[in-house]
Amino acid sequence: MGASNRSKITSALLCICAMSASAFAESLEVDLSHHSIGIHSSFTGAEVLLFGTMQGPGGGEIVAVLRGPNQPVVVRRKARTAGFWLNRSEVVFETAPGYYAVGASGPLDTILDARQRAANRIGLNNIKLVSVGGATRGGGFAEYYEALLRHKVDQGLYFPEPSEVQFIGTNLFRVRFDFPSNVPPGTYQAAVHQVSDGRVIASGAASLVVRKIGIEARIYRTAHDSPWLYGILAVVLALMAGWLASAIFRRT
Amino acid sequence: MEIYLPIAEMSVSIVLLLGMGVGVGFLSGMFGVGGGFLMTPLLIFIGVPPPVAVATEANQITAASVSGFLAHWRRGNVDLKMGFVLVVFGAIGSVLGVWLFRKLRSAGQVDEFISLTFVLFLGVIGTLMALESGRSILRRRRGGRRERMHAHYWVHGLPYKMRFRKSKLYISALVPAGIGFCVGVMSATMGVGGGFILIPAMIYILGMPTAMVVGTSLFQIIFVAANSTLLHAGSNQTVDILLALILLLGAVVGAQFGTRIGTRLRGEELRILLALLVIAVCAKLAHDLLATPVDIYSTAPFIG
Numbered sequence: 001m002g003a004s005n006r007s008k009i010t011s012a013l014l015c016i017c018a019m020s021a022s023a024f025a026e027s028l029e030v031d032l033s034h035h036s037i038g039i040h041s042s043f044t045g046a047e048v049l050l051f052g053t054m055q056g057p058g059g060g061e062i063v064a065v066l067r068g069p070n071q072p073v074v075v076r077r078k079a080r081t082a083g084f085w086l087n088r089s090e091v092v093f094e095t096a097p098g099y100y101a102v103g104a105s106g107p108l109d110t111i112l113d114a115r116q117r118a119a120n121r122i123g124l125n126n127i128k129l130v131s132v133g134g135a136t137r138g139g140g141f142a143e144y145y146e147a148l149l150r151h152k153v154d155q156g157l158y159f160p161e162p163s164e165v166q167f168i169g170t171n172l173f174r175v176r177f178d179f180p181s182n183v184p185p186g187t188y189q190a191a192v193h194q195v196s197d198g199r200v201i202a203s204g205a206a207s208l209v210v211r212k213i214g215i216e217a218r219i220y221r222t223a224h225d226s227p228w229l230y231g232i233l234a235v236v237l238a239l240m241a242g243w244l245a246s247a248i249f250r251r252t
Numbered sequence: 253m254e255i256y257l258p259i260a261e262m263s264v265s266i267v268l269l270l271g272m273g274v275g276v277g278f279l280s281g282m283f284g285v286g287g288g289f290l291m292t293p294l295l296i297f298i299g300v301p302p303p304v305a306v307a308t309e310a311n312q313i314t315a316a317s318v319s320g321f322l323a324h325w326r327r328g329n330v331d332l333k334m335g336f337v338l339v340v341f342g343a344i345g346s347v348l349g350v351w352l353f354r355k356l357r358s359a360g361q362v363d364e365f366i367s368l369t370f371v372l373f374l375g376v377i378g379t380l381m382a383l384e385s386g387r388s389i390l391r392r393r394r395g396g397r398r399e400r401m402h403a404h405y406w407v408h409g410l411p412y413k414m415r416f417r418k419s420k421l422y423i424s425a426l427v428p429a430g431i432g433f434c435v436g437v438m439s440a441t442m443g444v445g446g447g448f449i450l451i452p453a454m455i456y457i458l459g460m461p462t463a464m465v466v467g468t469s470l471f472q473i474i475f476v477a478a479n480s481t482l483l484h485a486g487s488n489q490t491v492d493i494l495l496a497l498i499l500l501l502g503a504v505v506g507a508q509f510g511t512r513i514g515t516r517l518r519g520e521e522l523r524i525l526l527a528l529l530v531i532a533v534c535a536k537l538a539h540d541l542l543a544t545p546v547d548i549y550s551t552a553p554f555i556g
Contacts (some may be wrong), residue, residue: 041494043256044263051286053437079548084368084541092554147549156297181256181263181297216258223259223489231485234311237477238500242318245504250326 002180026055028204030192037179045181050103051174052204054186060196061104062165062173064239065122066158069186075144091144093129096185099147100127101154103166103175111195120193120200124149126157163189185210226250240247256532260304266498267300273502274310280503281320281476283526284466285447286313286473289533300495301553307484307491308499313477315500316507317470323511324467331464334537335471337425338432340451342472345436346479353441361497365440371537377452378530384456385523392520419468427458432472438477447473448530455523462519465519 030052037046050064073096079088104111108123118126129145152158157180163174187209194202212220223230256263271295276287288309297304323332356365410424431453439446447469455466484490514522 021538033376039256041256042254044254050450064425074552074554076437076552077548078545078550085369085543085545085548086541111338144549147547148551150547151549151551167398181254182261184261212258214363216256219258221484221492223491227489228308228482228486229491230489231482231491234485234491235314235481237493237497238311238478239318241497241500241504242315242507245319245508246322246326249508 026194026202028055028192028194028202029053030190030204030206031207032190032208035208037183037208037210039183039185039216040212040214041209041216043181045183046179048179048208049174049178050177050192050206051172052192054171054173054194055202059202060169060194061106062175062192062194063105063108063111063120063162064103064120064165064175064189064190064192065120066101066103066190067097067175068184068188069097070095071098072096073148077144077149078146091131091141093145093148094132095128095129095130096148096152098157098186099154099179099188101126101177102159102162103129103165103177104162105167105173108162111198112200113198116198116200120191122193124153124160129198131135155182157182157184179210183210185212255498256496257300257492257495258266260300260308260491260495262299264298269495269498273499274487274509275502276312276499277316277319277503278510278513279529280313280316281323281507282466282471282514283447283510283522283529284320284451284469284473285318285526285529286477287503288313288319288489289448293336295537300492301489303490304492307488308496310477310480310484311491311493311496312499312503314474314481315496316503317473317477318477319504320507320511321467321470321474323508324470324515325514327467327511328418329463329515330467330471331416331460331469332396332468333414334416334419334421334454334458334460335468337428338435338468338472338477338555341429341432342436342439342476343479345438346440346476347436348419348433349437349440352437356441362549367428367537367541371534371541374448374530374534374537376535377448378527380456381452381523381527382531385520385527388520389524392518417462418459422461423458431457435472446476448533451526462522463515466514466522524545 009206029049033049033051038049040242048064054060056063072092072094074090074092076087076090078085081088102108102122108117112120112122117123121128129148131141153160163175163177165173167173187207190206192204193200211217253266254263255266272291276291279285279290280287291309291312292305295309296302321330335435410426412425413422414425415422431450435446435450435453449470450472453463454460454461454469460468481491
């Protein structure tokens, strides 16, 4: 490796450092009301409060994104074939977040321009879904992407409108996120940005874990750790229940 | 009251699940079918992921068919000997069915093949059953001559004759063995219990009395459903034991009531009701295939 090459790399590295330093000039202090949500047998959903303090006296706007654990999802498309509607093509999205919600202190498009929103992955159209394999016979990729978003919104896991970020006093802010009962377990990451004049001037992060607890956790673990034993248990349970019902009805 | 289901990963109303269990269990005890044809779409409709719906309902069917089978057994309406022949050859058939399914899948187009075959099958069986049972109801109304117990044709000329005392039959063991085998192949390739195919075959090909068919079919379904539960739990981890428990509590009770009503009906009345049910399911499947869907896209977790 020549000296000129080395200097090129060094200057490139310096450049990257400078860029990230300017992008995250200050770190935003944020936290969540829960760091762990337990799914128990009467779990019907939860709400989480994200709060923090704005940097500097200048004020500005707040944009927050809460993402659930990534899960591969397949989107299939039906087409008419010889009179029948059948699944003809599919696209697999390797990294679709299991949950996606945005909080903002105003309309997103006035706070940040499209390029900034894309760079910070803010908004349903900027989730950056990666697709792998899968033939896309007929119809564009964008339509599969839209179908995925539409279905996730229907399931209550993605939110088309941002939650409102409220300010308390001059520097404190908070925003509420709703978790439906079908939230996927895993780690959730919150990324919060303070924006001034269309530029991100400070950023912060927080995370929380959603997991099954109690009997729910025990059933799930048994099903995955000893699947055959679990299967035998399920069958025995069914046989006993059938016999029991028959025995009870015989007497009446 | 809501309960969180650990494998389906969602919360649902217990009362709703119990109600679904009772309804499907009732049909199971009355007609001797598993009821998966009704339970799968219902579970998917309330938001249970399809693989979990299919696997869990196999568990619930096991319970309902034990409950129904015992109720029919007490009334003397089960031909155990026939049942065993069907179960043994059904098991051999399902091994071939699994192999066939893999061949079809590697050739692609497996879903199309299954949907079309199933619709065709149900349509033909349902129509024939409705015509036959409708005719016998009319004949009885007119007070015509009594029917022969069953028709005799080439099937009854085959060798290896065996006596099935309960069903009042003396026929070649090859016939029930062949039927069991075919149903085994079909239930493995189409992912259905096979009650819809088995019951008409027992009535019209074997010539068994309708009352005996229901209990014997339930006996065979216990084995198919238990085997399917075990395989789904073992290889896919998709059996939700909590969901199954609530559904089967409803189903075992429903099956007892279904048996009571079913045994009070005449053979041809039971057959025409079953025929109508088969035609309704066929119409629903055909509608799904032919009508323009509300949404041509569907999403599912990708299992690679």
